[in-house]
Amino acid sequence: MNAFFSADYVLPVSGDAVKNGVVEIMDNGTVVDIYAPDNPKLSGQAIETHKGIITPGFVNAHCHLELSHMKGVIPKNTGLAPFLQQVIAFRAGDEQKIKQAMQAADKQMHENGIVAVGDHANTAISAAVKAESNIHYHTFVEVLGFEPQLADQKFAEATAVAGQFGDISTSLTAHAPYSVSKELFKLLNEEALRQQKPLSIHNQESEEENKLFRYKSGQFLNFYRTLGKDITDFKAQARNSLQTFLAYLSPSTPVLSVHNTYTSPKDIFFVERQGRDVTWCFCPNANLYIEGTLPRIPNFIHYPQKITIGTDSLASNDRLCILSELKTIHEHFPDLQLTETIKWATINGAQVLGIADHYGTLESGKAPGLNLLTNTNGLAITPETTVVRLV
Incomplete structure (x- = not known):
């Protein structure tokens, strides 16, 4: 009835x-x-x-379900590079506890009215939870490899991980400009065009990322040293990271650009001038958690590119709730209308995930x-x- x-x-x-x-x-x-x-x-x-x-x-356009066990582990306002170091240090753990944390996070999202999620994964540990969930998941398997000579190897390893998700919607994606080489970006570009799926990329979450690409300076140099990575061959680009990595992609490759905390008006105009298929994803509570600041959202709404909303992970957020993200946006940008931002929380995310015929x-x-x-x-x-x- x-x-x-x-x-x-x-x-x-x-x-x-x-x-x-x-x-x-x-x-x-x-x-x-x-x-x-x-x-x-x-x-x-x-x-x-x-x-x-x-x-x-709601559609949560960006999450990391497999980091759910890290809630409260990393202090707030560390800055991005120290945050990443702690994620690397603490992400491993008891597999059963990790699965239980993912199940609880999945339940929390469902109770908070989230019906679909664009989720980043580095392993297949979340596959079983997603297979049993009432939420629709598209899993972006992250590929990381800043060393050019490792591009083929890293691509093959990620392909093997993606194969473990079975019938769950899955594609490969680049983690971030500072963690993916030009050679690896080109492989991922070909794969995105073949699968007709967007590349979901962490973008300009910290000003340190722009410093790396413009001047080859800043905190990321110490980050690479800590990881034992040799970036001698990396050259300063004299432009921000967004403008750098987009040059490695075909104009028709759809990109879900996540965070954009330090994306400048010139970067946004660069995207518009080139006619790129870019959707911006904001995760405001995670931005406040890690860097203590927000993207300048009014700069983005002058152009026809779509905007979506994500929660990021419980490693960088107190809850997985799109309404909480909307509250933060409206608190800091009170001129925005819910009749517009509700699109960011629903149809725009559904469109970029390719599920707008249902959600x-x-x-x-x-x-x-x-x-x-x-x-x-x-x-x-x-x-x-x-x-x-x-x-």
């Missing part, structure tokens, strides 16, 4: 908000339609009515999940807003 849900507003994302709207949902979660409150079809129907805003389920909007035939945002103020969220998963 179909169910009917109503709230102060229904925000379908695919169209205008419907005041006191009603959503009809089939038993399997598929949307039948959205109705104005005076629609004759609603006569005699049992309608579950709520205060707040009904939205589609992201409340449209007939889709089964995108149904969230209720409570303690709202008209069509705006407040610090007290919570998310309740209705479907």
